[in-house]
Amino acid sequence: MSDVYVMGVDMIKFGRFPDRSVPNIGAEAALMALDDAGLGIQDMQALYCGNLGQANAMVGQRILQEIGQTGMPVVNVANACATGATAFREAWMSIKAGMYDVVLAVGVEQMGKGLLGGAGGGEGIPKEGLLGSGTMPCVFAEAGMEHSKEHGTTFEQFAKISVKNHHHSTMNPKAMYQIETPLDEVMNAEMISYPNTKLMCSVNVDGSAAAVLVSEKKAKELGMGRAVKVRASAMASDPYTDRDLVMPDVNACTRLAAKDAYEQAGIGPEDVNLVELHDCFATAEMLHYENLGLCKDGEAGRMIDEGHVELGGKVPVNVSGGLLSKGHPLGATGIANIYEVCTHLRGEAGARQVQGAKIGMTHVIGLGTACGIHILEKTN
Amino acid sequence: MSETKPLPVVDFLKIPEDGNPYLEGYRCKKCGSIYLGERNVCSKCFARDEMEVIKLTETGILHSYAIVFRSFPGIDVPYISAIVDLDGGGTIKGNLINIEPDPDKIEFNMPVKITYGDALGRKDKEGNSYLSYFFEPA
Numbered sequence: 001m002s003d004v005y006v007m008g009v010d011m012i013k014f015g016r017f018p019d020r021s022v023p024n025i026g027a028e029a030a031l032m033a034l035d036d037a038g039l040g041i042q043d044m045q046a047l048y049c050g051n052l053g054q055a056n057a058m059v060g061q062r063i064l065q066e067i068g069q070t071g072m073p074v075v076n077v078a079n080a081c082a083t084g085a086t087a088f089r090e091a092w093m094s095i096k097a098g099m100y101d102v103v104l105a106v107g108v109e110q111m112g113k114g115l116l117g118g119a120g121g122g123e124g125i126p127k128e129g130l131l132g133s134g135t136m137p138c139v140f141a142e143a144g145m146e147h148s149k150e151h152g153t154t155f156e157q158f159a160k161i162s163v164k165n166h167h168h169s170t171m172n173p174k175a176m177y178q179i180e181t182p183l184d185e186v187m188n189a190e191m192i193s194y195p196n197t198k199l200m201c202s203v204n205v206d207g208s209a210a211a212v213l214v215s216e217k218k219a220k221e222l223g224m225g226r227a228v229k230v231r232a233s234a235m236a237s238d239p240y241t242d243r244d245l246v247m248p249d250v251n252a253c254t255r256l257a258a259k260d261a262y263e264q265a266g267i268g269p270e271d272v273n274l275v276e277l278h279d280c281f282a283t284a285e286m287l288h289y290e291n292l293g294l295c296k297d298g299e300a301g302r303m304i305d306e307g308h309v310e311l312g313g314k315v316p317v318n319v320s321g322g323l324l325s326k327g328h329p330l331g332a333t334g335i336a337n338i339y340e341v342c343t344h345l346r347g348e349a350g351a352r353q354v355q356g357a358k359i360g361m362t363h364v365i366g367l368g369t370a371c372g373i374h375i376l377e378k379t380n
Numbered sequence: 381m382s383e384t385k386p387l388p389v390v391d392f393l394k395i396p397e398d399g400n401p402y403l404e405g406y407r408c409k410k411c412g413s414i415y416l417g418e419r420n421v422c423s424k425c426f427a428r429d430e431m432e433v434i435k436l437t438e439t440g441i442l443h444s445y446a447i448v449f450r451s452f453p454g455i456d457v458p459y460i461s462a463i464v465d466l467d468g469g470g471t472i473k474g475n476l477i478n479i480e481p482d483p484d485k486i487e488f489n490m491p492v493k494i495t496y497g498d499a500l501g502r503k504d505k506e507g508n509s510y511l512s513y514f515f516e517p518a
Binding site for chain 1: 389390413415416423424443444445446449450451452455461463465472474475488489499503504512
């Protein structure tokens, strides 16, 4: 099977674009990724498009209507917050399968403001606030409190994650916000679902990201130059766990996918120089230090206390600013984090550059549950 | 309109004609896993047609929780969203009531019991009342 390379990748600056259409936002990133690869839409053999909000509305084809209708096959995917990673992985798989040499993956989302999840619906009466809460800040607060129960993790430790990611975002011009948020500001912000304050919740934004993936043969033909090698692409759903009927399990599926990814790449967590992981809430990031093997179980609090996950630390996490400050356009997130890691591997991340980065990891979780992990490696 | 019996808030809340309401589970006879609501196949051990209907126990311990300060418009806050492991097996989620929504007052693993009551005055489009379940400190 051919190795797969990212030949071009880019994302738009995340923001709010209520006057634009979803395909229009996606088309912008697609053109940027094509330019980055030095290729045109006519060179693409297939398009894998990730979008959640208009999952039944042929977003991929409508992107091509804006940038070039070549007749190529288009697959539209939806997989909750793992949607972008799923589109990227389908593109990767098509090259692995020997079907194509050059394909395009696009992730795009246009979000409203406000709380996600929990609306309930169904028969009878609304259940929100009656049988607990299905809002995302609450669901991830419950997952974080489980960690508190087992390991004594504190509100302050969770809050420090948000301080870190907001700090990182001050160095990322493509992040939604570039604002420092000191610890007291994070902890005193409006409490949404204890222990997640408003500044510990990801930002709902509009955005898009895209990548051009090529086979080894094609990469050699085009010149390796700034190409980034995909060392692993892993995906898992949630295996059975005792509480997952009422408590979506983001841990077990991350551990499954991480194990698979490390095995594919033939490396261990100690070989990873930077990680972009799914910090949809500050409480979530804490869990994934352990789930991804960046530290032993029970040591996540120390990872943030001792600065190991900051820029300049042992394994910087979410130097882009993460979903907490860069923003979280659901369908775009899984490709935007691949853009971030590639940018570091190419040595082009400017002020937030992780020095000497050779191997990076991306991770997303779509509640329900889907976990997508990619390991990427610098080529030269 | 005559006095009508409230409807159950979820399918697994049962309200017998004579007797007290209770929560119903489905237990896999092969591996013992407990599910809420009817099903035929066990997602843990994959056994088919091995489910037995059980009454869930009405006591348990607080596994995890969050205190919800912002919800959707019209939902009263704050309230405690609680995950409870039942003593007889199975885990359910609901509101923890009759305790202050303050992390200093709430203890992990604290014993709780299930109580039943009106669904906070919520009615459906036909005007039907509903019976819900809640947790309270035991």
